[in-house]
Amino acid sequence: MLSYQWDDQALVKSIYARLKEDGLPVWMDIEGGVTGNVNDSMAAGVEEAAVICPFMTPAYQASRSCKKELNYADSREVMIVPIMLTDNWEASEWLGLITAGLLWVDFRNTEAEEHFEMSLRSLEEEIMFNAGHLLAVEEPPREEEEDQPEAPQARLKKKPGRAFRHALSLLYIRESALRFALLLAGGRDEQPDPRTTVGLSGTSGESCYWVEMKANGCKYYRSVVTDRYLGFDPSRNRVHSEVSPSATEEWLMLVDPTDQSHRRAVIIKNKDSGRFLAVQDGDFVGLPSYNEDCKWFLE
Structure with a gap:
């Protein structure tokens, strides 16, 4: 409506x-x-x-x-x-x-x-x-073609979660490649690490998608492939994933009103530390105040 x-x-x-x-x-x-x-x-x-x-x-x-x-x-x-x-x-x-x-x-x-x-x-x-799970998206109208018997896929599809791409470096937030590879191979952790380092990737994929979940005045982000929660450790300036959510996995996400790209530009802030999630020189960093290094696009 x-x-x-x-x-x-x-x-x-x-x-x-x-x-x-x-x-x-x-x-x-x-x-x-x-x-x-x-x-x-x-x-x-x-x-x-x-x-x-x-x-x-x-x-x-x-x-x-x-x-x-x-x-x-x-x-x-x-x-x-x-x-x-x-x-x-x-x-x-x-x-x-x-x-x-x-x-x-x-x-x-x-x-x-x-x-x-x-x-x-x-x-x-x-x-x-x-x-997307509630909407019956229709096929866009098109002209009939004799050599194309099968109907094309719908143009609009619901994605498995949110993917975050850094506006300057164009890198995606990605769940641990090692843990993702273990899951794909059918293996399991007998004694899982409480925290696993989350990295950055130049290409998108399933491991770059995070399910958004409501929390108390904030959001949790859970990996679609490992079910682990995105968090930030200010003492190490490190982004991690954890089995269950706690204060370090609470995030605030707001539109970046200064952006002029007409894309979904956002600012991501860790609620517990008050730090803005940024990328500098190819690595994560938590900044005390906003600058262009803190801009992300939702994909």
Whole structure:
């Protein structure tokens, strides 16, 4: 469901059209979403939604109708993927409360077609990450071809977790290659190390994906191949994985508002140490304050 304030209807309509074109089931009020009583239709839209996308602006925050929509969605525990349209502004009051800690998708300054396309891809990936298991993604329409009897695979797929790629070095956070190789070989640790060093890799793969799990005001990240939790040891400046989560495996992840790439740029902060996860000279480092070395892209 796309939730927006009337002034942004043209942009929202173009996003609606592209989401539909790419096979996502999407609801918008002026595209057949409202029939009969407006309030009843809006309530039905929320009730049937797997995800609601609020297009955040000062006007959206000031709108009573938008407030009712998003509050109702929040009360029903509908997943929220916020979309930011306004430069140098952040949500506050009721909107700030509902969206606190959520990753918003950057649609600021998307007049250029390239920027719009990158933001759209980010939005689709964030929707699929949050609710891909709940959505019936349709095949995009295509022309029939005689020599192609089998239908192509769906364009949009839910990934096994989040992959973190460093913005400057382009390296991925990767679970221990040794432990991953042991699992692939069918072996096991008789006396597993409580902590295993996590490394960086120039190529992606299963060992680079981490399942995001909610914790108390933060997130845990569990390797999809070893089920071990990502953590940080400030005394050694070392990133590790551990069998069960503790304080050192608690992370805060926020959108990097300074990024102008229109990708899913984030800042990752270890809650226990207060250090920002960064890469310098090809190695992990925890920095006390943010700089460009702390920027990561979600893939």
